[in-house]
Amino acid sequence: MTAAENRAQTLRKALRCAFPYTIPILAGYLFMGITHGIIMNVSGFSFVYPMIMSLTVFGGAMQFAAVSLLTRAFDPLSALVLTVMINARYLFYGVSMLERYRAAGPKGVYLVYGTVDETFSINYTAAVPEDVDRGWFMFFVTLLDHLYWIAGCTLGGIFGSLISFNTEGLDFVMTAMFLVIFLEQWCKEKNHTCELTGLLLSLLCRVVFGAERFLLPAMLAILAALTLLRRPLEAGGDAP
Amino acid sequence: MTDLQLIVTIAVIALGSLVMRFLPYWLFPAGRPTPAYVRYLGRVLPSAAFGLLVVYALKDVSLTAAPHGLPEAIALAVTAALHLWKRQLLLSVAAGTVCYMLLVQLVF
Numbered sequence: 001m002t003a004a005e006n007r008a009q010t011l012r013k014a015l016r017c018a019f020p021y022t023i024p025i026l027a028g029y030l031f032m033g034i035t036h037g038i039i040m041n042v043s044g045f046s047f048v049y050p051m052i053m054s055l056t057v058f059g060g061a062m063q064f065a066a067v068s069l070l071t072r073a074f075d076p077l078s079a080l081v082l083t084v085m086i087n088a089r090y091l092f093y094g095v096s097m098l099e100r101y102r103a104a105g106p107k108g109v110y111l112v113y114g115t116v117d118e119t120f121s122i123n124y125t126a127a128v129p130e131d132v133d134r135g136w137f138m139f140f141v142t143l144l145d146h147l148y149w150i151a152g153c154t155l156g157g158i159f160g161s162l163i164s165f166n167t168e169g170l171d172f173v174m175t176a177m178f179l180v181i182f183l184e185q186w187c188k189e190k191n192h193t194c195e196l197t198g199l200l201l202s203l204l205c206r207v208v209f210g211a212e213r214f215l216l217p218a219m220l221a222i223l224a225a226l227t228l229l230r231r232p233l234e235a236g237g238d239a240p
Numbered sequence: 241m242t243d244l245q246l247i248v249t250i251a252v253i254a255l256g257s258l259v260m261r262f263l264p265y266w267l268f269p270a271g272r273p274t275p276a277y278v279r280y281l282g283r284v285l286p287s288a289a290f291g292l293l294v295v296y297a298l299k300d301v302s303l304t305a306a307p308h309g310l311p312e313a314i315a316l317a318v319t320a321a322l323h324l325w326k327r328q329l330l331l332s333v334a335a336g337t338v339c340y341m342l343l344v345q346l347v348f
Contacts, residue, residue, distance in 0.1 A: 056250070057250070080252050113261060172341070174297055185290050
């Protein structure tokens with residue numbers, strides 16, 4: 001086999017392995033992307049705007065927040081502050097994926113660019129078979145998710161409110177996926193301090209600060225708690 | 241807003257998102273050893289982040305207003321039970337979602 005054929009086979013194998021993991025995200029992103037496109041459409045924007053945002057911003061929460069920024073008076077500083085607050089969790093993912101994404105070589109740049117909740121969850125937890133290239137697996141998970149999102153946002157922007165079928169509750173697909181990934185991580189670890197820290201402090205902050213403002217306090221609380229727990233966690237050999 | 245102001249706003253959001261994604265890689269470059277504290281965080285943060293994501297996905301559920309988070313609770317229980325039994329990501333997610341859609345469209 002030539003080097004080119006070899007490479008093509010590595011890519012095909014990684015794509016075949018990656019695709020099934022992205023099916024829930026296909027459903028969730030098409031739905032949420034179309035919803036975002038429709039909101040942009042009825043707010044008076046051409047489909048080009050949601051399409052360009054899905055390519056460059058690539059983030060559900062951020063793009064939904066962007067609609068209200070774009071329909072208010074020009075205020076780039078508020079836009080920047082809100083962007084930093086909503087996307088601060090990417091710092092968590094970056095710190096967690098430092099070594100793996102770097103090991104992927106030049107395509108690691110795209111892996112970092114395409115960091116989102118769903119892609120991070122899959123790329124961090126997926127059990128990739130030994131004969132599948134981990135770097136290309138992560139690349140295809142990222143690329144497929146990005147394409148689903150671009151397709152959803154663009155379609156929603158083009159067809160706007162013409163689309164009407166009863167999809168009420170379909171957004172639950174993401175909630176179910178995060179729960180399953182949480183359970184997988186739970187089953188993988190003997191000590192559940194980290195999972196419980198994340199779950200309980202987030203719940204506490206959601207109750208105290210409310211749905212719109214709890215994300216940042218929750219992240220700071222988790223960071224503080226894990227920092228305080230460093231010695232016992234490392235001493236017990238319980239840190240994964 | 242004018243078209244230029246719209247473009248500037250989107251550019252600010254896109255660049256801000258980009259910086260948040262790349263910042264850890266700039267702060268801890270490949271050549272130098274990553275501080276032990278950051279490597280520790282890299283090991284413990286994902287588990288905590290998955291807990292955060294579950295709460296984040298459910299953030300708009302209200303326990304005080306009807307239906308008191310009941311459809312979510314039932315669908316999450318179905319998803320979890322099926323997953324602990326079969327350990328099939330797609331099966332658990334699909335069943336949980338269909339269950340939730342039926343509940344909110346037909347029951348509640």
